Amino acid sequence: MDASFASLVQNIDWAEIWLATLDTLLMLGGSLLFTVLLGLPLGVLLFLTGPRQLFEQKGVYALLSLLVNVLRSLPFIILLIVMIPFTVLITGTSLGVAGAIPPLVVGATPFFARLVETALREVDRGIIEATQAMGATTRQIVLNALLPEARPGIIAATTVTAITLVSYTAMAGVVGAGGLGDLAIRFGYQRFQTDVMVVTVILLLILVQVLQTVGDRLVVHFSRK
Amino acid sequence: MIEFHNVHKTYTVGKREIPALHPSRLTIEGGQIFGLIGHSGAGKSTLLRLINRLEEPSGGRIVVDGEDITALDGEGLRRFRQRVGMIFQHFNLLSSKTVADNVGMPLKLAGELSRREIEARVAELLARVGLSDHAKKYPAQLSGGQKQRVGIARALATRPKILLCDEATSALDPQTTGQVLQLLAEINRELRLTVVLITHEMDVIRRVCDRVAVMDAGTVVEEGPVADVFLHPQHPTTQRFVLEAEQVDEHEQRDDFAHVPGRILRLTFQGDSTYAPLLGTVARQTGVDYSILAGRIDRIKDVPYGQLTLALTGGDVEAALDCFRAADVHLEVLR
Structure with a gap:
């Protein structure tokens, strides 16, 4: 039984798989952190300047919206290459995990910001009105009413973004960032090592499954409805 | 203010x-x-x-x-x-x-x-x-x-x-x-x-x-x-x-009164006068008979009120109306 299993996975270098898993987790963690840090304010800004909202600014909203749409329509693989000079500027390298994080963040932030905007729009207008009636500043309305009320929606948005980032990291191999997706492409696909392909895909599946489950649990935990 | x-x-x-x-x-x-x-x-x-x-x-x-x-x-x-x-x-x-x-x-x-x-x-x-x-x-x-x-x-x-x-x-x-x-x-x-x-x-x-x-x-x-x-x-x-x-259709009600004989009037009481035995007193003094056609007695906030639609027959109807006018009630003569 053991012998037959070993022959099934003869091409697999488990140390390499472990390194690739680590790279994927590093890329995911790093890029998700910065995506949330940048995307949350951007989403709030999109919401506030949007039509019939607290800070309605047609010009600003149109500009932000266009920027978001341009970045979202760019295929990630192209973004990865176009961004190389910029990536070198901020991380000092265009290679490896560090080289992959800036394009991942730029690719995922507009997506996350749109989801945040949608989550904020789901908040009952009456809640904003009630908070305004208490004499709150716009900043207080955002921090004390909008964000807490939209928290389940924002957590769900973070989950979806994290999973999207997992699939983006597969392309990060182009800049030598490694990771599970890269392993699947280089060994599993290009060298016809089906066992490597299957193992990496299973690991990615487990990762996505864990992210979704944790995300869903958090949404339930923070939903008081 | x-x-x-x-x-x-x-x-x-x-x-x-x-x-x-x-x-x-x-x-x-x-x-x-x-x-x-x-x-x-x-x-x-x-x-x-x-x-x-x-x-x-x-x-x-x-x-x-x-x-x-x-x-x-x-x-x-x-x-x-x-x-x-x-x-x-x-x-x-x-x-x-x-x-x-x-x-x-x-x-x-x-x-x-x-x-x-x-x-x-x-x-x-x-x-x-x-x-x-x-x-x-x-x-x-x-x-x-x-x-x-x-x-x-x-x-x-x-x-x-x-x-x-x-x-x-x-x-x-x-x-x-x-x-x-x-x-x-x-x-x-x-x-x-x-x-x-x-x-x-x-x-x-x-x-x-x-x-x-x-x-x-x-x-x-x-x-x-x-x-x-x-x-x-x-x-x-x-x-x-x-x-x-009130959940009543007053127009319908008014039509119902068409066949009622006598004078029809509406009295509105407010406050303490709501509980005064005015109808009986006036009936005894002037000899009129009254029948109550419609009415409600309730409170507005803390003040009791009553509003009665009456038909008066017999006796001295004019004297009865004068009594009502003199009393602490609001009088409307409907017919």
Whole structure:
């Protein structure tokens, strides 16, 4: 039984798989952190300047919206290459995990910001009105009413973004960032090592499954409805 | 005291201008419960929201206790809003915060009290509305009436001088409506708070209000003490509201009286005269017989009233009418 299993996975270098898993987790963690840090304010800004909202600014909203749409329509693989000079500027390298994080963040932030905007729009207008009636500043309305009320929606948005980032990291191999997706492409696909392909895909599946489950649990935990 | 001086409001939708409130004059005395009644779209909600500037007036001045609040902006407006509480039809509580945190929120935002002081005040407010046991619950775990009581506690947190009620009982069942109205009346008495409430139910006005303004198509068509407006409605809109509250079709009833012999009159009693044995006394003195065709005896806020439609036959009808005129009742001769 053991012998037959070993022959099934003869091409697999488990140390390499472990390194690739680590790279994927590093890329995911790093890029998700910065995506949330940048995307949350951007989403709030999109919401506030949007039509019939607290800070309605047609010009600003149109500009932000266009920027978001341009970045979202760019295929990630192209973004990865176009961004190389910029990536070198901020991380000092265009290679490896560090080289992959800036394009991942730029690719995922507009997506996350749109989801945040949608989550904020789901908040009952009456809640904003009630908070305004208490004499709150716009900043207080955002921090004390909008964000807490939209928290389940924002957590769900973070989950979806994290999973999207997992699939983006597969392309990060182009800049030598490694990771599970890269392993699947280089060994599993290009060298016809089906066992490597299957193992990496299973690991990615487990990762996505864990992210979704944790995300869903958090949404339930923070939903008081 | 809240004064409206030629206040008007027009919404611009696309290129069209839609008037929501025609230039209006209105004075709401301090310490009263003032009711605004009207059908949806009559402009009552706009009028209410102008008081704390959730709606910006298109023109005119609103003066609250001598202060022109239409001139306020930024910090001044926020300070003013902290002195005006508001409750809503759908409660508008934050679902992500506990009952205690909801009630404490206006205090937290005002930033004048320490955490311990806020906790003490919240406990006091929850005790006032009878929800001390529910402090740690979330709004979703409460019934409609409990949610509105949390709303009231929240609105009172900053010790406001004015409480605005936006259809506060429209989402509640009749029994809960009664409890919430009673609480509003108690608060008005104890705290000498001016309450402005809007509703589309005459019954709500009858039970708690001191004065009422009737709105129709963006205009105040009738205004006065509730008893006067309720018992002697002048404007057709007001008459419709009163009939709705009585759940009788008076036109139908009037037709029924066609075959009733004798003089038909309507007597309206208010206050102590409601319990005076007037009919029997007049019948004995003048020899008339009376039959009661329609009637209601109820209370307007704390004042009892009665309104009876009578047919008088036999005896000295004119002398009987004179007796009624001399007595402490309002007389209308219908036929």
